[in-house]
Amino acid sequence: MMKLVVALLFIFDGQIDHEKTMYFQDLNVCRYYAENYARKQSRYEPTETVCKLAWVDGKTRVIK
Numbered sequence: 001m002m003k004l005v006v007a008l009l010f011i012f013d014g015q016i017d018h019e020k021t022m023y024f025q026d027l028n029v030c031r032y033y034a035e036n037y038a039r040k041q042s043r044y045e046p047t048e049t050v051c052k053l054a055w056v057d058g059k060t061r062v063i064k
Helices: 027-038
Strands: 002-012 022-024 048-057
Touching: 002 027, 022 027, 022 048, 027 048
Parallel strands: none
Antiparallel strands: 002 022, 002 048
């Protein structure tokens, strides 16, 4: 059975890295993670991310 979730996609060199995708139940939680990964900090290079709705298999691990 499929379920609708919010996927946090990581983009490297203009390409989505599907192996690093994280799945959330709550859009606001996904936005929180996306903003933190994109924030410039000392000794940290920001990572391009985007939150997007996605259908996944029912066995896929989803973070609450």
